Amino acid sequence: MPLQIPDAALLILPAAAVGLAAGYGLSAWVASRRRSTSVAPEDAPQPVGTNTGSAAVAPQTPRPPSHKPIDSAPPRAATLPPAADLLLVDDSAVARAKLRRLFETAGYKVHLASDGIEALALLEKGHYALLITDLEMPNMDGVTLINTCLGRPQTARMPILAISGHESLRAKFSECRDVCGIHRKPWVDDILLSHAATLVGARPRRTTAAAERHEADHSV
Numbered sequence: 001m002p003l004q005i006p007d008a009a010l011l012i013l014p015a016a017a018v019g020l021a022a023g024y025g026l027s028a029w030v031a032s033r034r035r036s037t038s039v040a041p042e043d044a045p046q047p048v049g050t051n052t053g054s055a056a057v058a059p060q061t062p063r064p065p066s067h068k069p070i071d072s073a074p075p076r077a078a079t080l081p082p083a084a085d086l087l088l089v090d091d092s093a094v095a096r097a098k099l100r101r102l103f104e105t106a107g108y109k110v111h112l113a114s115d116g117i118e119a120l121a122l123l124e125k126g127h128y129a130l131l132i133t134d135l136e137m138p139n140m141d142g143v144t145l146i147n148t149c150l151g152r153p154q155t156a157r158m159p160i161l162a163i164s165g166h167e168s169l170r171a172k173f174s175e176c177r178d179v180c181g182i183h184r185k186p187w188v189d190d191i192l193l194s195h196a197a198t199l200v201g202a203r204p205r206r207t208t209a210a211a212e213r214h215e216a217d218h219s220v
Contacts, residue, residue: 080154083126084109085200089119089133089145090163095185099132102189103196107203116140120148123155129200131155135164135176146176159199163187 085108088099096112103110111128113119115137122128131149135142142162149155162176165185176182180199183192197203 080125080127083122083128084111085129085203086110086196087113087119087122087128087131087133089113089116089131089137089142091115091134091137095134095163102193106193106197108196108200116142116145116148119145123149123152127154128158130196131158131160132196133160133162135162135166135182143175146179150178161192161195161199163192 086103088096088103088110089112090096090099091114093114096114100110100112111122113122116133117140119131119133120140123131133142133145137145142164146160146162149158149160160179162179162182163185164182181195183195
């Protein structure tokens with residue numbers, strides 16, 4: 001007996017086929033759209049600096065302008081060559097002779113000056129470990145000499161002792177407070193020597209014969 005298919009079913013079958021075909025077409029269209037909008041790996045944007053087959057340009061970091069450092073520190077004083085241990089300054093020839101004999105016998109090398117101007121000229125040429133100066137002198141007195149030395153970089157740290165025959169040492173000390181000490185004339189040899197040794201350091205003492213020969217060779 002032949003299969004009987006109702007007319008209504010015949011109408012449904014073509015419609016279903018059409019629907020399936022339409023659904024398949026829609027799915028294929030959506031898939032093709034996705035493929036067309038997706039980015040291929042080789043077309044994807046690459047990080048700067050990676051090798052993509054062509055020379056990649058690395059970003060150029062701007063360099064700060066080069067400036068030479070500015071030295072704001074004050075210039076250092078020029079180092080002077082050693083001249084002698086002591087610079088002895090006094091306008092009295094007798095006082096200079098006594099000071100020289102005292103310190104040379106004690107082993108010190110000394111230079112002499114008769115006033116502040118001569119002393120400054122010697123200080124321009126070399127370094128001294130200690131300055132011993134009279135306070136009352138012509139041309140440039142000891143107070144002016146002391147203050148000038150303290151104001152110059154090359155002599156600002158040089159220790160200074162003053163000697164004076166002035167009646168009031170307290171008044172003279174107020175004029176030059178930055179000295180290491182003031183000794184009254186006539187000074188006491190042992191005390192002045194001890195004070196100098198404290199500031200400079202002791203030196204080997206000369207023998208009496210050697211001191212006399214040296215004094216004869218350097219008489220004033």
